[in-house]
Amino acid sequence: MHIVVCAKQIPDPETPPSAFKIDAATNKVVPAQGIAPVLSQFDAIAAEAALRIKEAGGEGKVTVISMGAESAQAAIKQVLAMGADEGVLLNDPAFEDGDSHTTAKVLASAIQKLGDVDAVFCGRQAADWDMGQVGLLIAEILDWPVATIAKGASLEGETLSVERVLADGFETVQVPFPAVVTVSNEFGEPRYPKLPQIMAAAKKTVTQMKAGDLGLDPSEVGKAGSRLQLQKLFIPEKGAQVEFIAGDTPQEQAAALVSKLRADKLI
Amino acid sequence: MAAPRDTPNRAQRLVGGWWGPAVGMSALGFYATATAPRDEAGREIFFNVPAGPWAVYVFFAALVGLLVWGFVRHASLWGIGRPTPGLFRDIPQRLRNTARLGLAQDKVRRDRYAGIMHWCIMSSIVVLTLVTAQVAIEADTPLNFLHGDYYLFFSFYGDLFGVIGLVGVGMALYRRYFADFHRIRWDERLEDHIIIVGLGLVLLTGFVVEGARILVTELDAHPDWAVWSFGGFAFAKGLEIFNFAEDQVLFLHEATWWVHVSIAFLWLGMIVFTRLDHLFFAPINAFFLRTDSQGRLAKIENIEEQEVFGVGYVQDFTWKQLFELDACVRCGRCTDVCPANIAGQPLSPMHLIQDLKAHLADVGPAIQQHRHEHGDAGREVSPVALVGEVILDETLWACRTCGACVQECPVMIEHVPTIVDMRRFLVMNEARIPATAQGALENLEMRGHPWRGTSLERTTWMEGLGDVPLFDGSQEYLYWVGCSGSLVERNLPVTTAVFRLLRESGASFGVLGQEETCNGDPARRLGNEYLYQILAQQLVETFKAKNVQKVITNCPHCFNTFKNEYPQFDGYFEVLHHTEFLSKAMQDGSLKATHPIAADVTYHDSCYLGRMNGIYDAPRQIIEMVPGATLTEMQRTLSKGLCCGAGGGNMWQEEVGERRVNHVRSEEAINTGASQLISNCPFCIQMFEDGVPAVQPEEEGRMRPFDIAELLEDAVFGPKAKEETPAAAGDSSD
Numbered sequence A: 001m002h003i004v005v006c007a008k009q010i011p012d013p014e015t016p017p018s019a020f021k022i023d024a025a026t027n028k029v030v031p032a033q034g035i036a037p038v039l040s041q042f043d044a045i046a047a048e049a050a051l052r053i054k055e056a057g058g059e060g061k062v063t064v065i066s067m068g069a070e071s072a073q074a075a076i077k078q079v080l081a082m083g084a085d086e087g088v089l090l091n092d093p094a095f096e097d098g099d100s101h102t103t104a105k106v107l108a109s110a111i112q113k114l115g116d117v118d119a120v121f122c123g124r125q126a127a128d129w130d131m132g133q134v135g136l137l138i139a140e141i142l143d144w145p146v147a148t149i150a151k152g153a154s155l156e157g158e159t160l161s162v163e164r165v166l167a168d169g170f171e172t173v174q175v176p177f178p179a180v181v182t183v184s185n186e187f188g189e190p191r192y193p194k195l196p197q198i199m200a201a202a203k204k205t206v207t208q209m210k211a212g213d214l215g216l217d218p219s220e221v222g223k224a225g226s227r228l229q230l231q232k233l234f235i236p237e238k239g240a241q242v243e244f245i246a247g248d249t250p251q252e253q254a255a256a257l258v259s260k261l262r263a264d265k266l267i
Numbered sequence B: 001m002a003a004p005r006d007t008p009n010r011a012q013r014l015v016g017g018w019w020g021p022a023v024g025m026s027a028l029g030f031y032a033t034a035t036a037p038r039d040e041a042g043r044e045i046f047f048n049v050p051a052g053p054w055a056v057y058v059f060f061a062a063l064v065g066l067l068v069w070g071f072v073r074h075a076s077l078w079g080i081g082r083p084t085p086g087l088f089r090d091i092p093q094r095l096r097n098t099a100r101l102g103l104a105q106d107k108v109r110r111d112r113y114a115g116i117m118h119w120c121i122m123s124s125i126v127v128l129t130l131v132t133a134q135v136a137i138e139a140d141t142p143l144n145f146l147h148g149d150y151y152l153f154f155s156f157y158g159d160l161f162g163v164i165g166l167v168g169v170g171m172a173l174y175r176r177y178f179a180d181f182h183r184i185r186w187d188e189r190l191e192d193h194i195i196i197v198g199l200g201l202v203l204l205t206g207f208v209v210e211g212a213r214i215l216v217t218e219l220d221a222h223p224d225w226a227v228w229s230f231g232g233f234a235f236a237k238g239l240e241i242f243n244f245a246e247d248q249v250l251f252l253h254e255a256t257w258w259v260h261v262s263i264a265f266l267w268l269g270m271i272v273f274t275r276l277d278h279l280f281f282a283p284i285n286a287f288f289l290r291t292d293s294q295g296r297l298a299k300i301e302n303i304e305e306q307e308v309f310g311v312g313y314v315q316d317f318t319w320k321q322l323f324e325l326d327a328c329v330r331c332g333r334c335t336d337v338c339p340a341n342i343a344g345q346p347l348s349p350m351h352l353i354q355d356l357k358a359h360l361a362d363v364g365p366a367i368q369q370h371r372h373e374h375g376d377a378g379r380e381v382s383p384v385a386l387v388g389e390v391i392l393d394e395t396l397w398a399c400r401t402c403g404a405c406v407q408e409c410p411v412m413i414e415h416v417p418t419i420v421d422m423r424r425f426l427v428m429n430e431a432r433i434p435a436t437a438q439g440a441l442e443n444l445e446m447r448g449h450p451w452r453g454t455s456l457e458r459t460t461w462m463e464g465l466g467d468v469p470l471f472d473g474s475q476e477y478l479y480w481v482g483c484s485g486s487l488v489e490r491n492l493p494v495t496t497a498v499f500r501l502l503r504e505s506g507a508s509f510g511v512l513g514q515e516e517t518c519n520g521d522p523a524r525r526l527g528n529e530y531l532y533q534i535l536a537q538q539l540v541e542t543f544k545a546k547n548v549q550k551v552i553t554n555c556p557h558c559f560n561t562f563k564n565e566y567p568q569f570d571g572y573f574e575v576l577h578h579t580e581f582l583s584k585a586m587q588d589g590s591l592k593a594t595h596p597i598a599a600d601v602t603y604h605d606s607c608y609l610g611r612m613n614g615i616y617d618a619p620r621q622i623i624e625m626v627p628g629a630t631l632t633e634m635q636r637t638l639s640k641g642l643c644c645g646a647g648g649g650n651m652w653q654e655e656v657g658e659r660r661v662n663h664v665r666s667e668e669a670i671n672t673g674a675s676q677l678i679s680n681c682p683f684c685i686q687m688f689e690d691g692v693p694a695v696q697p698e699e700e701g702r703m704r705p706f707d708i709a710e711l712l713e714d715a716v717f718g719p720k721a722k723e724e725t726p727a728a729a730g731d732s733s734d
C-alpha cells in the first residue's frame, strides 16, 4: 500500500489581522514579516489519516508531495516527522501563480511518475484560499474514484471504507483502489511527532522535481496554463453604524424596531 | 511593616541544635574521668543480669550485620540508576545543608507540632544511645568514669531524655489515634503502629528496669543518689507500694531487662525494613540536595544522541533520584500542600514517590540480573510501563512544578525534576500530550509563542505610549516583555505599567519588539526539552549579538529561565524581576508614589518568584510604600503560598478533578476580605481573572486581580488606569 499525501504550505492563518497586508498592484498577499508560513491544517489531518491506514495495515509507504517554493521543505519535514517515509518537493518557478487545475495537473503528474501509488490523501481544502478543488481535479486527471470530506477512512479487504460528512449526517462509502480521498477536520487532530522521528525526518533528503522531470511543458502549468483569472484581491472593509431606536415605552421601541427592520428588508 | 518570614530564626535553630547539650554532657563525663577524685556514687553495670554482657554484644553484632546487609541491598538497587553529576561539588554548602536540614531539621519544624514531637523522639534516641554507649565503655574498657557527681548527673540527663522521649511518643500517639489529623493516614501501614508503640515500650521498660534496680540497691541505701534518676525513682516508689519480696523484684528486673533489650534491638533492626531508615537517609539526602536553584531543571546534554528521551524506565533515573525514594517517610506533607491534590486532582506527590519506590523494589532485582547477564540497559525487563501504568499520564500532567512539595519535604526529596523527567518521556518519546498542551507546543514551534489564536502583535502594547526605545546595546537594561506581556489582552496593561514606571524612573532601557521570541520555558516545563533547547539557544545568541547585559522581566517564568537556566547555555545575564527593580527605584527615590490608593490588598506569591527564587520582600516593600494601601496576608503565604494553578504548563491544559486550582486560590484570597488581589505574574493574573468571578459571581464588590506594577502605576501617576474599569473604581473607594 503506497499512499501519497498532498501537502501545501500556506501563510499562517493565525497572522494577526493587523499584520495581514495585500499588495493591490500585484494582487498578492504580502508575506507578514517574522511570521513563518505553516502546513495547511487540513493536510496535516490528511497525513494523519494516511498514516493510520499504513499502521493498521502493518506495512506500506507514505509519500508526501508538496508543490511550492524551497520553504515548503518545512511542511514536508513536518509530515515526515509525523511518520511519512518519503518527501517530494515540486519546485519550479513555472508552477507559480497557477489555479487549482494547474496545481492538480502538476501533482497528478508527480503521482503518475511515482507509479505504484494506491491512494492519494488531500486536505478537504487548503486553509488559505479554501477552494477545495485540487483533490477532485487530481482524481479527474488520474481518472480515479474520489471520496470527499472524509471523517474516517479504513482498509476493508480490497477496498477503502470512507466515512463522509454530509450536510445533514454521515455516510459510509466503499471505494476501490486506486482512489483519492479528501479529509476533513472532523477526522480529528493530527499527531504530535515523536522526537526520534523528528530527528530521523531532519536527516531525510527530499526529492526535488521540476516541470521537465514531470514531462510538463511550462505553458500548461502555473500562470501560463491557468484558466482562472484573479480580478481583484482586497481586504473587505468592515463598518458598523449604530442607531438608537426612539420610543417612550419598550413596546413603542419594539414596534419602531420592527418597522425599521421591515423597511430595510431584513425581516 | 516587616514582612513576615518563615525561615527559622536563630533561636529556633539553636533549639534544633539539640545535639549540642547531649554531646556537651557526655564530654563532661569524660572530663570527670580524668579529674574527679573517685567517690562511691555509682552502680554495678549489668546488675542482676549475669548473661547480659554477651547478649548485648550478640544483639549488637547482629544489628550491625543487619544494617550493613540492608544498606548493601538498598544500594545495589540505587545502583541501577544513571550517574548523578555534580553531587560532590559545593561541599561546604552540602555540609551546611546536612547540619541544618538533616540534623537541626529545619523542614520538620515547618509543622510546629510535628517539630516538637520529632525533636523529643529524636533527641531521646540519640541521647539514650549515648547513655548506653557510656555504659558500655564503663563496662568493657579500662575507662571508669560513671561514678561520683558525674554519675549522678548522668543519671539525671538519661532520665530526662527518657521522659522527653515519652512525651514525644505521647504526642505521636495522640496525633495518630486521637486527633483529627489526616496526612499521616493517607498511606498508613502496620509498621507505623509498631514503630511508635515499640518505642514507647522500650522507654517504659527502661524505666521499669531502672525502677526495680533502684528499689533494690538505692532506695534505702542511697536515697540521695536515687532522686537523680528521677524517672526510675518514681517507678521505684510505685513498685514499693506492692511490697514485693526482694527476689520477686529481682525477677521482675531481670525479665524486664530482657524484654527491654530485645525490643530495643528489634526496634533498631526495623531500620532496615521500615521507614525508620530515614534516620540515616534523611541527613544523607540533605547532603545530596541540589545546591543550585530549585528553579532549574537539568539539561539533557547531547540530546540528539540519546536512546530514550526523558525517563520512561526506572533505570533511567539518576541513582540519587532512586536513593531518595527510600528516604520517604510517608508523612504526607507534600501531598498536603500540593495544589493539585488540594483541588481534588489526580496527583499526590507522596503516592507518586511511594509508587516509584515499590516499582523499583519490584523490578529492580530483575533489571540487575538482566544487566549482569546481558550487559545492556534491560529496558524490556519490566512487565509494567513506568509511565502510563505505574504513574498515570494524568498524574504527571496535573503537576504545576510549583515546588511546594519540595519545600515541605522533611527528608529533602525533590519531586519536581522526577516528575518532569517522566513528562519528558511522555512528550518526546511517546508524544502523548493533552490536546490543548499540544496546541501550545505546536504554536511554539510554528510561531515562537504559546498563545494559539492571539490576534495581537508583539508591538501592539506600544500604541499610545509615544516613543518606545528599541534595545540596541547602548542602553543599560533590556526590558523583556515576554509572550504573555505582549500577546494576551489582559497582560498588556501590566506591560504598559512597567514600561511607564521604568521610563519615569529614568532608567536607560530598551525593548526588543518584534524580535522577541519565546524563551522556551513552557516547552521545558511541558517536557519538550528538545524544543526548549532550540528556543533557548536562539535567544541566548540574540542576547549576545545585541550585547544584552541586564534584563528586567515582568514575568517570573521568564525571570527564572534567564536567571537560572540560561547559564546552562552559556548565557550569563544579570536578571531582575520588575518587582525588584521597582522596589529599588522607590527606595532610592527615582520613583515616588504620591497618589494615595485607599485599598485593602492581599498579595499572592507566585511560585517562580517566591519559592523558586526566594523573592518575598521586594513586592511587599512596594505595597508598603504605596500610600493608603494596606496588606492582609493570606493564610498560605510566603514559602507556603499556594500555586495559582497555571504553573508547569497547566496554563495550557484542561484541568481534570473536583475543582480548579485557581478557584481554590481565589477563594483563599477573597477570604482575606481584601478588595484587590496583587500578584507579579501574567499567568497568575489570568488565572485569577477567571477564578475570582467563579467564586464571587456577583459583580458588585468583587475582588479585582492586578499586577503589582498596575497598583504602583496608579500610585505614581494617579489612578488613571482604573477609570476604564468601573468595578475597580468602586473597590478602591471603600
Ligand code: SF4
Residues within 6 Å of the ligand: B334, B337, B338, B339, B340, B341, B347, B348, B349, B398, B399, B400, B401, B402, B403, B404, B405, B406, B415, B416
Ligand atoms: S510541584 Fe506542586 S503541583 Fe507538582 S507535585 Fe509538587 S506540590 Fe504538587
Ligand code: SF4
Residues within 6 Å of the ligand: B327, B328, B329, B330, B331, B332, B333, B334, B335, B349, B350, B353, B405, B408, B409, B410, B411, B412, B413
Ligand atoms: S516525599 Fe517527603 S513530604 Fe512527601 S511523604 Fe515522602 S517524606 Fe513526606
